[in-house]
Amino acid sequence: MDIALLASGSSGNAVLVRSGGSAFLVDAGLSGREVTARLDSIDVSPSELLGIVLTHEHTDHIRGVGPLARRFGLPVWTNRATLEAGSATLGKLPHWVEVTMSVPFEIGDIWLEPFSIPHDAADPFGLTLKSTQGYHVGLATDMGFVTQLVRARLQGLNGLILEFNHDLPMLLDGPYPWSIKQRIRGKLGHLNNKDAAGLLGEVASPDLEWVICAHMSQQNNNKEIVVTEAKSALNGLLSMPSSASLHVATQAEPTPLFGQGDRRNLPGTLEVEELN
Template identity: 60%
Template sequence: MSGINNGTRDVEIGILGSGSRGNAALVRSNGAAFLVDAGLSARQITKRLETYGILPQELTAIVLTHEHIDHIRSAGTLARRWNLPIWTNKATYTASLETIGKTPEWMEIEVGLPFHIGGIRVEPFSTPHDAADPFGMIFNAEDGRRVGFATDMGFVTNLARQRLQGLQGLVLEFNHDVEMLINGPYPWPIKQRIRGKLGHLSNEDAAKLLKNIATADFEWLICAHISQENNENQLILETARKALNGHERRNLLSASQDEPTPLVGAGGIAGEIS
């Protein structure tokens, strides 16, 4: 059976890889599977998709959240090789063209207006980051479940906090520990960028958001876009568990730069990688 025909009306997400060297995720529901970003090499994305039993020619789209190289590296190659449409807004597509080149089809979206890929209703919302028109997303499944995707944010806006209410699952940036960043090896201008309003969320920033949005219906969390130099996995998970006080039994994963997470969906881990 095809890896996209998972027989569920829920949304499942697997992080193919996440971090400063490259980001890509798989979103799957019954009859549809697409990428969110393609910042890994085409070879690595193809290889990691196979761990979910999915071939790249089974994909239906690539959604690009913004134009930074760690999110679009192989988008053009994959789109041309497998005849995949690129879904993104005009500003991001224009800013990406020099890197991705001409692609078979561009599906223009407008941040703030929902669109559909297969049976998944996607609600894009603006995020603060140093890019042309970056956005996060809410994925609405046919069974009514809502899953959020929010990385590359300098801070949590009121809009993001509002959009991320009432979720069953969330992919959320836990980029850095503030003390590790300040005392780490990065040049001061880079430290300022990361901590700035158009940079990345710290563990503490993410934890504050979780405390605000996690309810009894919240089922799983994937911590993503983790700095290898300015963060530690144990610290991330401890911070997230504390923020999910009262929801400790929820499934909690941290994404890796070098290997995919399991697929996560209704009730938690939906499928182990092979």
């Protein structure tokens, strides 16, 4: 199983998952045309896709879902509340497959397990993905705080895509109106760096090979702070392996494909690869 974030942040999110001969997207929050261009840049054709999983109906996750689904005849996996809340944006879909929280489902040879996350959408979810070989990846962005369920679901992973949305002091001192600041930092908003790093420290195990810090705010965060926070969370762990690689996803371009063995290590250190 290989995974790439085609884009990440409040202007659009899309994740490509590829395994064996099959591939699918989790969210498509860029225009259909832009998703297609970014897939092309990593040599994936949309005609190879088996479908799109939609985690929630916010624009930065849903924008391209309807156009791509219609153009390529793709099924969309999501729960009923998200389908209903997103219906105006989605338009008519060729095929909807219902997702039920905490009930695993299969796309190609990947098992996906959705879990509820606290966020101001109809019924948002994070995911764990498991290949037939047992390679295990977690995806959790767009969450206001860390619940026991999230903590439990993200244990023992090989790869983790985790929201590092904002630096709290930058958000509070920044230019956004107070109501927006309250929304972002609220229980149904987005995860700040400290909370994300705290969670990372709790769930990291010797099996963890890579971490992608995702959904970073362009206004209220920067890559240096994210790297510092994430690194200190991992470096503080006695149980950590010799290394794990740490990456920060951006809005501007896709990440490389991450998969088994992508632990680019120097013994005893955390290898940090900063993209662009």
